[in-house]
Amino acid sequence: MSTDESESETVARDLPRDIIIDILSRLPVRSLLRFKCVCKPWYALFKNPNFITKHFNQTNSHTTNTYFLYTSRRSTTDNGDRSISLLSSSETFDIPIDLDIPFLSISKPFRISGSCNGLVCLSIVPLASIILLWNPATRVFKHLPPSPIARPQSLPIKVVLGFGFDPNTNDYKVLRVVYYCYPLSQVELYSLSTNSWKEIKTDMRFLIFESSGSVIFKGRFHWTAVGFQELNGREVIVSFDMDDEVFRYIMLPTFRFSDDDGDRFRWHLVVFKECLGVVVCSKNGHNKKFDIWVMNEYGVTGSWAKYVSFGPYPRINRMLRCGINGEVLLEKDHGELILYDPATETIKDLGSNGVVCWSDVFIHVESLLPIKGGRVVEMSNLCAVVPDLHFVRKFDLVLE
Known part of the structure:
Protein backbone atom coordinates (compact mmCIF):
# COMPACT_ATOMS: atom_id res chain seq x y z
CA MET A 1 0.00 0.00 0.00
CA SER A 2 1.36 3.42 -0.91
CA THR A 3 1.98 6.15 1.65
CA ASP A 4 -0.81 8.31 0.16
CA GLU A 5 -3.37 5.47 0.44
CA SER A 6 -2.33 4.77 4.03
CA GLU A 7 -2.71 8.43 4.96
CA SER A 8 -6.15 8.59 3.29
CA GLU A 9 -7.40 5.59 5.30
CA THR A 10 -6.07 7.13 8.51
CA VAL A 11 -7.88 10.41 7.80
CA ALA A 12 -11.12 8.53 7.05
CA ARG A 13 -10.90 6.59 10.33
CA ASP A 14 -10.17 9.74 12.31
CA LEU A 15 -13.08 11.77 10.92
CA PRO A 16 -15.89 12.30 13.44
CA ARG A 17 -18.96 10.17 12.75
CA ASP A 18 -21.19 13.24 12.35
CA ILE A 19 -18.97 14.58 9.57
CA ILE A 20 -18.95 11.22 7.77
CA ILE A 21 -22.75 11.06 7.97
CA ASP A 22 -23.05 14.62 6.67
CA ILE A 23 -20.76 13.85 3.72
CA LEU A 24 -22.63 10.65 2.86
CA SER A 25 -26.00 12.40 3.09
CA ARG A 26 -24.95 14.69 0.23
CA LEU A 27 -24.08 11.89 -2.20
CA PRO A 28 -26.39 10.60 -4.96
CA VAL A 29 -28.49 7.52 -4.22
CA ARG A 30 -26.61 5.48 -6.81
CA SER A 31 -23.31 6.18 -5.03
CA LEU A 32 -24.69 5.13 -1.65
CA LEU A 33 -25.97 1.86 -3.08
CA ARG A 34 -22.46 1.10 -4.32
CA PHE A 35 -20.95 2.03 -0.95
CA LYS A 36 -23.26 -0.11 1.19
CA CYS A 37 -20.86 -3.05 0.82
CA VAL A 38 -17.85 -1.06 2.05
CA CYS A 39 -18.45 -1.98 5.69
CA LYS A 40 -21.21 -3.17 8.02
CA PRO A 41 -21.63 0.22 9.78
CA TRP A 42 -22.32 1.93 6.44
CA TYR A 43 -24.74 -0.83 5.41
CA ALA A 44 -26.64 -0.30 8.67
CA LEU A 45 -26.47 3.48 8.31
CA PHE A 46 -28.11 3.46 4.87
CA LYS A 47 -31.09 1.59 6.37
CA ASN A 48 -31.41 3.93 9.35
CA PRO A 49 -34.67 5.96 9.11
CA ASN A 50 -33.00 9.12 10.43
CA PHE A 51 -30.26 8.95 7.80
CA ILE A 52 -32.76 8.15 5.03
CA THR A 53 -34.80 11.23 5.97
CA LYS A 54 -31.69 13.42 6.22
CA HIS A 55 -30.46 12.21 2.84
CA PHE A 56 -33.84 12.78 1.17
CA ASN A 57 -34.12 16.30 2.58
CA GLN A 58 -30.65 17.08 1.23
CA THR A 59 -31.46 15.64 -2.19
CA ASN A 60 -34.87 17.30 -2.41
CA SER A 61 -33.45 20.73 -1.57
CA HIS A 62 -31.42 20.86 -4.79
CA THR A 63 -33.31 21.18 -8.06
CA THR A 64 -30.35 19.66 -9.92
CA ASN A 65 -31.33 16.29 -8.41
CA THR A 66 -34.70 16.14 -10.17
CA TYR A 67 -35.46 14.18 -13.33
CA PHE A 68 -38.24 13.78 -15.85
CA LEU A 69 -39.59 10.23 -15.42
CA TYR A 70 -41.29 8.47 -18.34
CA THR A 71 -41.45 5.36 -20.52
CA SER A 72 -39.39 5.85 -23.65
CA ARG A 73 -40.24 4.46 -27.06
CA ARG A 74 -36.98 2.52 -27.01
CA SER A 75 -37.99 0.52 -23.91
CA THR A 76 -40.93 -1.03 -25.76
CA THR A 77 -38.95 -2.13 -28.81
CA ASP A 78 -35.61 -3.48 -27.56
CA ASN A 79 -36.25 -7.20 -27.02
CA GLY A 80 -39.44 -6.41 -25.18
CA ASP A 81 -37.53 -5.19 -22.12
CA ARG A 82 -39.51 -3.05 -19.71
CA SER A 83 -37.80 0.02 -18.34
CA ILE A 84 -38.38 3.59 -17.26
CA SER A 85 -36.22 6.52 -18.30
CA LEU A 86 -34.83 9.33 -16.16
CA LEU A 87 -33.97 12.50 -18.05
CA SER A 88 -32.29 15.74 -17.02
CA SER A 89 -30.73 18.54 -19.01
CA SER A 90 -27.34 16.83 -18.69
CA GLU A 91 -27.98 13.07 -18.74
CA THR A 92 -30.41 10.31 -19.65
CA PHE A 93 -30.40 6.75 -18.38
CA ASP A 94 -32.78 3.80 -18.27
CA ILE A 95 -33.73 1.71 -15.23
CA PRO A 96 -34.97 -1.82 -15.99
CA LEU A 252 -59.86 27.82 -16.92
CA PRO A 253 -58.76 31.22 -18.18
CA THR A 254 -59.95 32.38 -21.59
CA PHE A 255 -57.48 31.12 -24.20
CA ARG A 256 -57.01 32.75 -27.56
CA PHE A 257 -53.92 33.08 -29.73
CA SER A 258 -55.27 35.05 -32.69
CA ASP A 259 -58.31 35.33 -34.93
CA ASP A 260 -56.67 32.86 -37.30
CA ASP A 261 -56.30 30.22 -34.59
CA GLY A 262 -59.81 30.65 -33.24
CA ASP A 263 -60.56 27.95 -30.67
CA ARG A 264 -58.11 25.40 -32.10
CA PHE A 265 -55.82 24.73 -29.17
CA ARG A 266 -55.04 22.12 -26.55
CA TRP A 267 -53.88 22.65 -22.99
CA HIS A 268 -51.73 20.78 -20.50
CA LEU A 269 -51.94 21.03 -16.71
CA VAL A 270 -48.63 21.79 -14.93
CA VAL A 271 -47.03 23.13 -11.79
CA PHE A 272 -45.03 26.16 -12.92
CA LYS A 273 -42.74 28.02 -10.51
CA GLU A 274 -44.73 26.88 -7.44
CA CYS A 275 -48.09 27.84 -8.99
CA LEU A 276 -50.79 25.77 -10.62
CA GLY A 277 -50.62 26.50 -14.32
CA VAL A 278 -51.55 25.46 -17.83
CA VAL A 279 -49.51 25.41 -21.01
CA VAL A 280 -51.69 26.16 -24.03
CA CYS A 281 -50.62 25.03 -27.50
CA SER A 282 -52.15 26.19 -30.77
CA LYS A 283 -53.22 23.44 -33.16
CA ASN A 284 -52.83 25.53 -36.28
CA GLY A 285 -50.32 23.99 -38.72
CA HIS A 286 -46.82 22.71 -38.03
CA ASN A 287 -45.53 25.90 -36.39
CA LYS A 288 -47.05 25.69 -32.93
CA LYS A 289 -47.25 28.59 -30.49
CA PHE A 290 -47.38 28.27 -26.70
CA ASP A 291 -48.75 30.33 -23.80
CA ILE A 292 -48.02 29.60 -20.14
CA TRP A 293 -50.75 30.71 -17.72
CA VAL A 294 -50.39 30.65 -13.92
CA MET A 295 -52.96 30.89 -11.13
CA ASN A 296 -51.33 33.40 -8.79
CA GLU A 297 -53.80 32.69 -5.98
CA TYR A 298 -54.73 29.03 -5.82
CA GLY A 299 -58.43 28.37 -6.37
CA VAL A 300 -59.25 31.95 -7.39
CA THR A 301 -60.30 31.99 -11.05
CA GLY A 302 -59.74 35.74 -11.32
CA SER A 303 -56.04 35.32 -10.50
CA TRP A 304 -55.20 33.58 -13.80
CA ALA A 305 -52.53 35.53 -15.68
CA LYS A 306 -50.51 34.86 -18.80
CA TYR A 307 -46.89 34.43 -17.72
CA VAL A 308 -45.06 34.06 -21.03
CA SER A 309 -45.60 33.22 -24.71
CA PHE A 310 -43.11 31.46 -26.97
CA GLY A 311 -42.96 30.11 -30.49
CA PRO A 312 -43.90 29.51 -33.18
CA TYR A 313 -41.63 26.46 -33.45
CA PRO A 314 -41.70 23.94 -36.31
CA ARG A 315 -42.30 20.21 -35.97
CA ILE A 316 -43.37 20.29 -32.31
CA ASN A 317 -45.79 17.45 -31.62
CA ARG A 318 -46.78 18.00 -28.00
CA MET A 319 -45.91 19.53 -24.64
CA LEU A 320 -45.04 16.97 -21.94
CA ARG A 321 -44.21 18.55 -18.56
CA CYS A 322 -42.67 21.55 -16.79
CA GLY A 323 -39.54 21.09 -14.70
CA ILE A 324 -38.89 22.42 -11.20
CA ASN A 325 -37.18 25.55 -12.55
CA GLY A 326 -39.89 26.29 -15.11
CA GLU A 327 -38.24 24.64 -18.11
CA VAL A 328 -40.70 23.10 -20.59
CA LEU A 329 -40.20 19.58 -21.98
CA LEU A 330 -41.45 19.30 -25.58
CA GLU A 331 -41.55 16.45 -28.08
CA LYS A 332 -40.96 16.82 -31.81
CA ASP A 333 -42.87 14.99 -34.53
CA HIS A 334 -40.38 12.10 -34.72
CA GLY A 335 -39.92 11.70 -30.97
CA GLU A 336 -36.90 13.91 -30.29
CA LEU A 337 -37.13 15.67 -26.93
CA ILE A 338 -36.19 19.32 -26.43
CA LEU A 339 -36.10 21.56 -23.38
CA TYR A 340 -37.23 25.19 -23.59
CA ASP A 341 -36.13 27.63 -20.88
CA PRO A 342 -38.53 30.63 -20.66
CA ALA A 343 -36.03 32.58 -18.53
CA THR A 344 -33.29 32.55 -21.18
CA GLU A 345 -35.55 31.86 -24.20
CA THR A 346 -33.20 29.06 -25.25
CA ILE A 347 -33.85 25.56 -26.57
CA LYS A 348 -31.70 22.52 -25.81
CA ASP A 349 -31.88 19.35 -27.90
CA LEU A 350 -31.87 16.37 -25.52
CA GLY A 351 -31.53 13.78 -28.28
CA SER A 352 -33.76 11.20 -26.60
CA ASN A 353 -36.06 8.64 -28.18
CA GLY A 354 -39.36 10.17 -27.19
CA VAL A 355 -42.21 9.11 -24.93
CA VAL A 356 -44.67 6.32 -25.74
CA CYS A 357 -48.19 7.55 -26.38
CA TRP A 358 -49.65 5.90 -23.26
CA SER A 359 -46.97 7.19 -20.88
Missing part, protein backbone atom coordinates in the same frame (compact mmCIF):
# COMPACT_ATOMS: atom_id res chain seq x y z
CA ILE A 97 -38.27 -2.84 -14.43
CA ASP A 98 -37.07 -6.27 -13.35
CA LEU A 99 -40.50 -7.45 -12.28
CA ASP A 100 -41.03 -10.61 -14.32
CA ILE A 101 -44.58 -11.26 -13.17
CA PRO A 102 -45.90 -14.53 -14.64
CA PHE A 103 -49.34 -13.03 -15.27
CA LEU A 104 -47.94 -10.39 -17.60
CA SER A 105 -46.97 -10.61 -21.23
CA ILE A 106 -45.09 -8.13 -23.41
CA SER A 107 -48.40 -6.90 -24.83
CA LYS A 108 -49.42 -5.57 -21.40
CA PRO A 109 -46.90 -2.86 -20.50
CA PHE A 110 -46.55 -0.96 -17.26
CA ARG A 111 -47.82 2.59 -17.13
CA ILE A 112 -46.29 5.16 -14.78
CA SER A 113 -49.21 6.49 -12.73
CA GLY A 114 -47.26 8.79 -10.44
CA SER A 115 -43.98 9.58 -8.69
CA CYS A 116 -43.60 10.92 -5.18
CA ASN A 117 -40.52 11.16 -2.92
CA GLY A 118 -38.63 8.62 -5.00
CA LEU A 119 -41.48 6.09 -5.03
CA VAL A 120 -43.19 5.24 -8.31
CA CYS A 121 -46.72 3.94 -8.88
CA LEU A 122 -46.92 1.47 -11.77
CA SER A 123 -50.11 0.04 -13.23
CA ILE A 124 -50.92 -2.39 -16.01
CA VAL A 125 -52.35 -0.99 -19.23
CA PRO A 126 -55.24 -0.54 -19.86
CA LEU A 127 -57.40 -0.99 -16.71
CA ALA A 128 -54.79 -1.20 -13.92
CA SER A 129 -55.56 -4.81 -13.01
CA ILE A 130 -52.22 -4.81 -11.15
CA ILE A 131 -50.98 -1.76 -9.23
CA LEU A 132 -47.47 -1.64 -7.76
CA LEU A 133 -45.52 0.80 -5.64
CA TRP A 134 -41.83 0.62 -6.51
CA ASN A 135 -38.60 2.32 -5.51
CA PRO A 136 -36.39 2.06 -8.61
CA ALA A 137 -33.24 2.82 -6.60
CA THR A 138 -33.61 0.21 -3.85
CA ARG A 139 -35.60 -2.25 -6.03
CA VAL A 140 -38.22 -2.63 -3.31
CA PHE A 141 -41.80 -3.07 -4.51
CA LYS A 142 -45.25 -3.66 -3.08
CA HIS A 143 -48.25 -5.15 -4.84
CA LEU A 144 -51.47 -3.38 -3.85
CA PRO A 145 -54.16 -5.83 -2.69
CA PRO A 146 -57.42 -6.19 -4.62
CA SER A 147 -60.19 -3.94 -3.37
CA PRO A 148 -63.03 -5.62 -1.41
CA ILE A 149 -65.52 -2.98 -2.56
CA ALA A 150 -68.68 -4.37 -4.16
CA ARG A 151 -68.76 -3.88 -7.93
CA PRO A 152 -71.65 -3.40 -10.36
CA GLN A 153 -72.35 -6.13 -12.91
CA SER A 154 -71.22 -3.99 -15.84
CA LEU A 155 -67.54 -4.05 -16.78
CA PRO A 156 -65.29 -1.01 -16.28
CA ILE A 157 -64.62 1.13 -19.33
CA LYS A 158 -61.85 3.33 -17.99
CA VAL A 159 -59.66 3.63 -14.87
CA VAL A 160 -57.85 6.78 -13.71
CA LEU A 161 -55.18 6.66 -11.00
CA GLY A 162 -53.46 9.24 -8.83
CA PHE A 163 -50.54 8.64 -6.46
CA GLY A 164 -49.27 11.05 -3.83
CA PHE A 165 -48.23 11.77 -0.26
CA ASP A 166 -50.67 13.13 2.31
CA PRO A 167 -48.61 15.29 4.72
CA ASN A 168 -51.51 15.57 7.18
CA THR A 169 -51.52 11.82 7.85
CA ASN A 170 -47.91 11.08 6.81
CA ASP A 171 -49.26 8.47 4.41
CA TYR A 172 -48.94 7.53 0.75
CA LYS A 173 -52.25 7.16 -1.05
CA VAL A 174 -53.53 5.89 -4.40
CA LEU A 175 -56.80 7.27 -5.74
CA ARG A 176 -58.69 5.15 -8.27
CA VAL A 177 -61.62 6.43 -10.34
CA VAL A 178 -63.47 3.66 -12.18
CA TYR A 179 -65.82 4.62 -15.01
CA TYR A 180 -68.63 2.35 -16.18
CA CYS A 181 -71.44 3.32 -18.53
CA TYR A 182 -72.35 6.93 -17.75
CA PRO A 183 -73.36 8.03 -15.15
CA LEU A 184 -72.11 5.01 -13.17
CA SER A 185 -68.67 5.37 -11.56
CA GLN A 186 -66.80 4.41 -8.39
CA VAL A 187 -64.09 6.25 -6.46
CA GLU A 188 -61.80 4.51 -3.97
CA LEU A 189 -58.73 5.43 -1.97
CA TYR A 190 -55.85 3.16 -0.95
CA SER A 191 -53.78 3.89 2.16
CA LEU A 192 -50.26 2.47 2.42
CA SER A 193 -50.27 2.80 6.22
CA THR A 194 -53.30 0.50 6.56
CA ASN A 195 -52.72 -1.45 3.32
CA SER A 196 -56.43 -1.17 2.54
CA TRP A 197 -58.95 0.40 0.17
CA LYS A 198 -62.04 2.39 1.08
CA GLU A 199 -64.82 3.70 -1.13
CA ILE A 200 -65.40 7.45 -1.47
CA LYS A 201 -69.10 8.13 -1.88
CA THR A 202 -69.40 11.04 -4.29
CA ASP A 203 -71.33 12.30 -7.28
CA MET A 204 -68.60 12.01 -9.92
CA ARG A 205 -69.68 14.63 -12.46
CA PHE A 206 -66.36 14.84 -14.27
CA LEU A 207 -64.87 12.75 -17.05
CA ILE A 208 -61.09 12.88 -16.67
CA PHE A 209 -59.26 12.91 -19.99
CA GLU A 210 -57.40 9.74 -20.98
CA SER A 211 -54.14 11.61 -21.55
CA SER A 212 -54.36 13.55 -18.28
CA GLY A 213 -51.57 12.57 -15.90
CA SER A 214 -52.25 13.63 -12.32
CA VAL A 215 -50.54 16.75 -10.99
CA ILE A 216 -49.99 16.96 -7.22
CA PHE A 217 -50.23 20.46 -5.77
CA LYS A 218 -51.09 21.61 -2.23
CA GLY A 219 -52.01 18.09 -1.13
CA ARG A 220 -54.47 17.61 -3.99
CA PHE A 221 -54.58 15.55 -7.17
CA HIS A 222 -55.38 17.58 -10.30
CA TRP A 223 -56.46 16.45 -13.77
CA THR A 224 -57.88 17.95 -16.93
CA ALA A 225 -61.51 16.94 -17.40
CA VAL A 226 -64.88 17.74 -18.90
CA GLY A 227 -67.70 18.58 -16.50
CA PHE A 228 -71.32 17.42 -16.58
CA GLN A 229 -74.56 18.67 -15.01
CA GLU A 230 -74.34 22.44 -14.45
CA LEU A 231 -70.94 22.56 -16.19
CA ASN A 232 -72.66 21.46 -19.40
CA GLY A 233 -69.63 19.85 -21.04
CA ARG A 234 -67.11 22.59 -20.24
CA GLU A 235 -63.44 21.70 -19.87
CA VAL A 236 -62.18 22.29 -16.32
CA ILE A 237 -59.43 21.37 -13.88
CA VAL A 238 -60.77 18.82 -11.41
CA SER A 239 -59.07 18.27 -8.05
CA PHE A 240 -59.33 15.76 -5.22
CA ASP A 241 -58.25 16.81 -1.74
CA MET A 242 -56.55 13.97 0.17
CA ASP A 243 -57.45 15.68 3.46
CA ASP A 244 -61.23 16.13 3.24
CA GLU A 245 -61.62 13.63 0.34
CA VAL A 246 -63.76 15.98 -1.76
CA PHE A 247 -63.70 16.65 -5.52
CA ARG A 248 -63.70 20.28 -6.66
CA TYR A 249 -63.20 22.05 -9.96
CA ILE A 250 -61.38 25.15 -11.18
CA MET A 251 -62.44 27.12 -14.23
CA ASP A 360 -47.23 10.31 -18.76
CA VAL A 361 -44.17 12.30 -17.68
CA PHE A 362 -43.56 13.00 -13.99
CA ILE A 363 -40.97 14.82 -11.89
CA HIS A 364 -38.83 12.30 -9.99
CA VAL A 365 -36.26 12.54 -7.20
CA GLU A 366 -34.28 9.41 -6.30
CA SER A 367 -34.42 8.35 -2.65
CA LEU A 368 -33.76 5.53 -0.19
CA LEU A 369 -37.25 5.87 1.33
CA PRO A 370 -38.80 2.50 2.20
CA ILE A 371 -42.19 1.12 1.21
CA LYS A 372 -44.13 -0.26 4.16
CA GLY A 373 -44.64 -3.97 3.58
CA GLY A 374 -42.44 -3.87 0.49
CA ARG A 375 -40.12 -6.62 -0.69
CA VAL A 376 -36.88 -6.71 -2.64
CA VAL A 377 -37.42 -8.03 -6.15
CA GLU A 378 -34.69 -10.69 -6.07
CA MET A 379 -35.96 -12.12 -2.77
CA SER A 380 -39.65 -12.34 -3.73
CA ASN A 381 -41.88 -14.90 -5.38
CA LEU A 382 -43.52 -12.85 -8.11
CA CYS A 383 -46.02 -15.65 -8.77
CA ALA A 384 -47.85 -14.23 -5.75
CA VAL A 385 -48.54 -10.98 -7.63
CA VAL A 386 -52.02 -11.55 -9.01
CA PRO A 387 -54.45 -9.12 -10.66
CA ASP A 388 -57.72 -7.76 -9.40
CA LEU A 389 -59.99 -9.94 -11.54
CA HIS A 390 -62.64 -7.25 -11.85
CA PHE A 391 -60.23 -5.30 -14.07
CA VAL A 392 -59.09 -8.25 -16.19
CA ARG A 393 -60.53 -8.79 -19.65
CA LYS A 394 -60.52 -12.22 -21.28
CA PHE A 395 -57.78 -11.34 -23.76
CA ASP A 396 -55.54 -10.08 -20.91
CA LEU A 397 -55.08 -13.61 -19.62
CA VAL A 398 -51.85 -15.44 -20.36
CA LEU A 399 -52.37 -19.08 -21.23
CA GLU A 400 -49.73 -21.37 -19.77
